Amino acid sequence: MMNKSHLLHWLLNGSALYCLLASHSTAAQIVPDATLRVNSIVTQQGNAIAIEGGTQAGGNLFHSFREFSVPTGSEALFNNRLDVQNIFSRVTGGSISNIDGLIRANGTANLFLLNPNGIIFGPNARLNIGGSFLASTATRLNFADGTFFSAAADQTQPLLTISVPIGLQYGANPGRILVQGNGQGIRSTSELIDTTIGLRVQPNQTLALVGGDVALEGGTLKTAGGRIELGSVAGTGLVSLTSTDKGFALNYDSVPNFGDIQLSQQATADASGEGGGDIQVRGRRVILKDGSPIEASTLGAKPGGTLSVNAQESVEMVGMSANGQFVSGLFALVYPGSSGAGGNITVETKRLTILPGAARIDTSTFGQGASGTLRVTASESVEVIGRSADLNFASGIFNSVQPEATGAGGNLIIETGRLIVRGGAQVLAGAFGEGRGGNLTVTATESVEVSDQIADGVFSGIFTQTEAAATAGNLTITTPQLTVGNGAAVSASSFGGTGAAGNLMINTARLIVRGGAQVTAATQPGGLGGRLTVNASEFVEVSGTGFGGSSLLTTSTFGNADAGDLSIETGRLIVRDGGLVQAATTGAGSGGTLTVRARELVELSGTSADGGERSSLIAVTQGTGDAGDVRIETDRLIIRDTAGLSVNSRDSSSGAAGNLIVEASSILLDNGSLQALTAGGDRGNIQVTSNSLQLRRGSRITTNATGEATGGNIAIATGTLAALENSDISANSEQASGGRVTIDAQGIFGTSFRLPPILDTPESDITATSQRGVEFSGIVEINTPDVDPSSGLVELPQAVVDVAALIDRRCSVGSEQSRFVVTGRGGLPPSLSEAIATDAIVVDWVTLGQGRGDFGAGELQSRGAVQGRSDANRRDAETRIGLRLQPGPIMSAQFYDLGEASNSWDNRPRVPASPRPRVFFGEQIVEATGWVKGANGEVILTATEPAVTPHHSWQRPTYCP
Structure with missing residues (x-):
């Protein structure tokens, strides 16, 4: 066993060896290789290194070095003539370039640095050049006239050209590019030049790092409104160059394989400016962690650009900075006081994963400018998971109008195979200021899953929302299966302001809402509610309860504005174990209409596990506003085990109940109910049309009224009506007239009309009474052929014929x-x-x-x-x-x-x-x-x-x- 003294000795020797190697690598200076017609001349005076000479062809200046490194505290000056437009420098030796000092060039020349072995920028590396800077581990630089400038050892006399560069040709094993730093370069103000550390080029210029793997470890890349390119090429490939008004744009169409790009330890790449700049990231895997952002925000009056991340396999964002101040993610914001439009963000990959630590993609506006469009395309999956450790900030995908902002929100579009939002994460297009919110559109070819409530009021969700005077955008989800569970929410709502909520549209084969989850279009206190439309070709299932109560599919209003309508079109609607489908009002606004069209079946059954919540399909008012109607069209309606279908006006409400209209080929109530209960108003009617209507085990069809409300009416048109085992039909009232019961049937079995005082019997009854007295009783009208169906029947033999x-x-x-x-x-x-x-x-x-x-x-x-x-x-x-x-x-x-x-x-x-x-x-x-x-x-x-x-x-x- 190694004792402590031996371990300490090993550590000290190891550290000495590392320092020796490190000093050896940085000791290498800038050494020409004498391969040009006019070779480079390098002179050093103290820490200043002057690079002169080289071969000039038109506006192009060529330098060639065996080694190129700039030690800590040193300065390397490319002392070019002012008519030089491009400086091309190559490293033909076998060493990595270590740059931990300052690189300068005269005028506005662009500087290209090629070293196939790799390039490391230390924490003290700086740039002071007037043009763009491109650092690459390509083997050669291609020109428009077919010539090239190669860093390969076998090229000694290149054919130099006055042509423009058009591409970077990579060999089999491109070297790595590493940028180190102290993690202090992340933007925290709207100042155009917010920091002097890191690698920075002038406004509207390009800063490009294109190599094998590319890593930023606390490093900083900056350009004010210019362009940043991060590219990772694995193996042979060609990256094309195109001149733009911001320097150069790179194209990777001829690159078959990519490497990895990682930003860690509060690293940042920032192209924010008067108008947001452009950033392109291309790799196999792109990883942002430890509070490392990539940002192209709008700081002034000019429009933003585009932040594009394209990863062959995956994009992963995780974690906050150690001090909890910064999060990993992609940002194209409009800063406060800025009138320019925000930039767009596009993410294209197989898998996008946003993990705990409040990692996010965000295109929100805090100013007068409208936010840009945020588009995510992930062929396999998008996973958005978790929150910050203190639960205050959600990981997620956001495009919002923030408080005090007047700019409109942009659209948020997600296209994927599977979308998973869990652990308190969120996908949000919100309007919290004066600007209208953008639309949120989700298209998933396999499924969408939203789950988890991790604390009171802290839950996962997909939202369009307004909390101000602005109108929220619409939320549309299209997928074969949408599952919302364990207290999560999918919502298009208006809260705390006068702005109207957006509409919520769900197009799916299967919608599952369970475990206390909610799918809702709600409004409070003053904004109009949005419509909730569900098109589910196979089924809709709402089941169970959770942390916050029943699983819920609802439109509702809690204020003066009207709620939107709730429409469900499906093959089967199943509400069970305390689930609730609801159109509600608790204020002065009217409730929406609840419409269900189910080709095969509507089934309501059971209660919650504790028996506290009945499975229900309901339109209800608890305020002064009238409740909406409920309309059901289906082949079979089954209501059992205390479940109910109802339109209600609660005792505390002065609003009228809605009407309940049911059309079904067959209806079975098995300890279930159809109810229209009203405490105010003159509505609360039930209309039933069916070939067969069966009531069993204490089932009810009632339009009973409390207080001074008049009992509602019941109209039943059916082929056969069977009411067995104390199943009643009633239109009774407490202090007003009873309602009217009209039954048109070919045959009625098991029930009888009851007159006061014989009302509540153990048999099945039909009543329309008032507690005020017989003279206030309602009307019972039964229209049926005067036929006893049992007359003339002959009992058949039981034996098989x-x-x-x-x-x-x-x-x-x-x-x-x-x-x-x-x-x-x-x-x-x-x-x-x-x-x-x-x-x-x-x-x-x-x-x-x-x-x-x-x-x-x-x-x-x-x-x-x-x-x-x-x-x-x-x-x-x-x-x-x-x-x-x-x-x-x-x-x-x-x-x-x-x-x-x-x-x-x-x-x-x-x-x-x-x-x-x-x-x-x-x-x-x-x-x-x-x-x-x-x-x-x-x-x-x-x-x-x-x-x-x-x-x-x-x-x-x-x-x-």
């Missing part, structure tokens, strides 16, 4: 050979050995002649319905009467003329009927006074009463062997 026995060859009832034939719509006998009922009749539609009048039917020894339709205002009107008769002792006739129905009901088993007086227009029509049955079983109306003779519905066979 033998198919072979369906044909009976024995003698019939008349003891002769039988033949059993079934044709048309006639009835069947109970079995093959029994006779068909004697009163079976087949009746077709009958069309009367032209004229005006009505139709009266007398008593028939059958049961059925006569339905007539005429237009009494037309002489050529046609009246159609349908007779549908079934066995039984009662016949009903209904005829509608001028909107009124006349009914005739008789329980007497007689055949003839006395005619009523009739008045016709046009041709004379002889009234029917009798009827006979034809050979085919049809009913024929006759002008005279026929002789009544017994008739059997079966004939005795003529032959039986």
Whole structure:
């Protein structure tokens, strides 16, 4: 084991060895290589190194060195003539260039430094040149005329040119470029020149570092409104150069493979200026950490440029500075007092990851200028995770109008495969000042997942929001699956101001809201609420509760302005375990309309785990504003296990409840409810249209009113209504008149109309009462054929039928050979050995002649319905009467003329009927006074009463062997 003295000795020797190596690398000065027609001349006086000579061709000056390093505290001056436009310097030896001093050049010449072995800029490295500075580990520089200036050892006499440079050609193993610093160069003011440390070029010039891997370790790169290029080339490739008004723009289309670019230890690259400059970052992986920002902000009246990051594999941002003052990220801001528009940020990669530590991408405005557009394109995923350690600042992607700002917000666009926002992170397009907020658009080809509430009021989310007088932008999410869970939120809202909220549009196959999460378009106190529209081709599921209460899909208003509408169009809507779909108002504003169109199913079921929250679909008012309506259109509606569908006016509210309108092929309430409960106003009605309506286990359809509110109305149109196991239908009131219950049904099972004082029974009841007394009771109207569906039913045998026995060859009832034939719509006998009922009749539609009048039917020894339709205002009107008769002792006739129905009901088993007086227009029509049955079983109306003779519905066979 190494003892402490040996360890200390090893550390000291190691440190001495490192210092020796370091001093050796920095001791190397600037040494010409004598490869040019006119070689470079280097002279040193103290710490000053003068570089003269070189070969000039037109405006181009060429220098060639075997070694090129500038020690700490030294100054290297390229003493060029003022007519020189470009200085090209190459390093042909095998050593890395270590630059920890000052590099100067005369005039406005651009300076190019090529060293394929690598370049290190120390913490004391500075630039003082009038033009652009390009440091590269390329092997040669290409020119427009086809010539090149190579740093390869085999080139001794280059063909020098007056042409312009057009590209950097890289070899197989480009060297690394490293910029070191103390991390003190991050912008903290709006001053144009905010610091003198680091590598800086003049305003509107280019600072480019293009090598193998590129790293900034606390280093600083600056240009005021110019251009910064960071490029990492791995292996052979060509980077093209194009002259611009800001120096040079680089293009990487001919680079197949890239290396890594990393900024750490509060490093920064900053092109902020009067108008924001341009920054381009190209690599395989781009990493910003330890509070290292890249910034191109607007500080004055000129428009901003573009900050572009393109990473072949990934972009990663993580962590704050050690002192907690700076965060890692990309910034194109409009500073306070600036009127120029903000610059744009574009990120293109496979994977973008923004990790805890308040890392962010931000294009917000704090001034008069509008913010720019922020666009993220990540083919695989975007992950935005976490917050600062004190939870005060979220990691995220932001494009906002900040307080006191008057500029409009720009748009925020995210295009990816998967978007994940969790751990308290946020994606936000906000309007907190006077300027209108920008739109936020998310398109994810696979999924969007938003999750986690990590403290009270601290949760992950995707938002468009206004907290001032400005209008918020719209939020649109398009993805196959959107999951919002564990207290997170997706919201387009207005809070604390008068600005209108934006609209929230979700286009998906599957929307899942669970664990107390919220999808909301809300407003308080004065701004109009936005619309919430969900188009989910497969299903919408809202389930469970969480830290803040129920999982929620809602539009709501908490102030004087109206809430927006909530519209859901899907295959299936499932609300369970305490989930809530809601359109609400708690102030003077009106609630929005809640509309659900579900092709297959709407299912509400259950309560929260603690039983405190019912699964509900509701439009509610708790203020003076009226609640909105609820409209449901679906194939099947299922409400069970105490869940409910309702429109409510709460006890503390003076606003009216909305109306509940349901259209469904089938409706099942199994310990569920349809409710319109009102404490004020004159609404709160329920309208149900269905082929089949079933109520079981204490289910309710109610429009009950409290206080002095009038009970609402219930209108049910259904094929069959079955109310079993103490399931009630009621339109009751406390201190006002009861409502009206109207039921149109072909058949009603299991329920009865109750009159006071018999109301609350263990049976299923239909009521419309008032606690003020019988004279204030409402109206119950039940319209149904006077048919007992159980009449004439024959109990079928429980045994399985033998198919072979369906044909009976024995003698019939008349003891002769039988033949059993079934044709048309006639009835069947109970079995093959029994006779068909004697009163079976087949009746077709009958069309009367032209004229005006009505139709009266007398008593028939059958049961059925006569339905007539005429237009009494037309002489050529046609009246159609349908007779549908079934066995039984009662016949009903209904005829509608001028909107009124006349009914005739008789329980007497007689055949003839006395005619009523009739008045016709046009041709004379002889009234029917009798009827006979034809050979085919049809009913024929006759002008005279026929002789009544017994008739059997079966004939005795003529032959039986």
